Amino acid sequence: xxxxxxxxxxxxxxxxxxxxxxxxxxxxxxxxxxxxxxxxxxxxxxxxxxxxxxxxxxxxxxxxxxxxxxxxxxxxxxxxxxxxxxxxxxxxxxxxxxxxxxxxxxxxxxxx
Amino acid sequence: xxxxxxxxxxxxxxxxxxxxxxxxxxxxxxxxxxxxxxxxxxxxxxxxxxxxxxxxxxxxxxxxxxxxxxxxxxxxxxxxxxxxxxxxxxxxxxxxxxxxxxxxxxxxxxxx
Numbered sequence: 205x206x207x208x209x210x211x212x213x214x215x216x217x218x219x220x221x222x223x224x225x226x227x228x229x230x231x232x233x234x235x236x237x238x239x240x241x242x243x244x245x246x247x248x249x250x251x252x253x254x255x256x257x258x259x260x261x262x263x264x265x266x267x268x269x270x271x272x273x274x275x276x277x278x279x280x281x282x283x284x285x286x287x288x289x290x291x292x293x294x295x296x297x298x299x300x301x302x303x304x305x306x307x308x309x310x311x312x313x314x315x316x
Numbered sequence: 317x318x319x320x321x322x323x324x325x326x327x328x329x330x331x332x333x334x335x336x337x338x339x340x341x342x343x344x345x346x347x348x349x350x351x352x353x354x355x356x357x358x359x360x361x362x363x364x365x366x367x368x369x370x371x372x373x374x375x376x377x378x379x380x381x382x383x384x385x386x387x388x389x390x391x392x393x394x395x396x397x398x399x400x401x402x403x404x405x406x407x408x409x410x411x412x413x414x415x416x417x418x419x420x421x422x423x424x425x426x427x428x
Contacts, residue, residue, distance in 0.1 A: 209334045209337075210334075212332075212334075212337070213332045213333060213334065214332070215332075216328050216329070216331040216332030216333075217328070217329055217332035219328040220324075220325045220326070220327075220328030220329035220332060221325060221328075222321045222324075222325065225321075225324070225401070228405065229404075229405065229408060232405050232408035232409050232412065233408060233411075233412050234412060280409065283402065283405060286398070286402060287402055289337070290395065290398060290399055290402070292341075293340065293341065293344050293395060296341060296344035296345060297344050297392065299345075300344065300345050300346055
C-alpha cells in the first residue's frame with residue numbers, strides 16, 4: 205500500500221509538467237525516437253532528456269536503444285493507476301450521494 | 317491553452333503527495349474542519365497546513381473560516397480536469413487502434 209502510494213506520487217508529479225504531458229500525448233499515437241520527440245520541445249536536448257528520464261524512472265514510458273537511436277514507448281498501465289485512483293474518488297462521492305439520498309427519503313417518509 | 321496547461325501542472329503536482337490525496341479522499345465523504353483532517357495526518361499542524369494551502373491554491377479544495385473553525389470542501393471540478401486529460405489520451409490511443417485496424421483490414425483485402 206505504501207509502495208502503491210509512492211508510485212502514485214511519482215506518476216502524478218511526472219504528469220505535472222507540460223513537456224512531459226506532450227511526450228505522453230505524442231507516444232499515444234505510437235512509438236517515437238528521442239530525436240523526434242525533442243524536435244517539438246522548446247528546449248535544449250539535455251534539458252529534454254531530463255524530462256524523458258523522469259518519465260522513464262516513473263515507468264510512464266519505456267525506452268530502448270538500437271544503434272544510435274533511442275525509441276520511446278508509452279506504458280499505458282501507469283496511466284491506468286491514475287484512472288483507478290480517480291475511479292476510487294468517484295465511488296466515495298457516489299456512496300456519499302447515496303447516503304444523503306437515503307437520509308432525505310427516510311426523513312420525507314417520517315415527516316410527510 | 318497555456319493557462320489550462322499551468323492549471324493542470326499545479327493540480328497534478330498537488331496530487332503527487334499522499335497527505336494531500338488523503339485529504340481529497342476524506343473530503344469526498346463530505347466537508348471537514350482542518351482540525352479533523354489534521355488528526356489523521358502523521359505530522360505537526362503547521363506542516364499539515366502547508367498541504368492544505370497547496371490544495372487550496374490549486375483550487376482542489378475551498379476553505380471557509382467561521383469563528384475558530386476552518387472548514388474544507390472538495391472542489392470536484394478540479395479533479396474533472398484530470399479526468400478530461402486522461403479521456404483525451406484514451407481518444408488518441410483509440411484513434412491509433414482504429415488506424416491500425418483499418419491498415420490491417422486494407423492489407424488483408426489487398427493480399428488475401
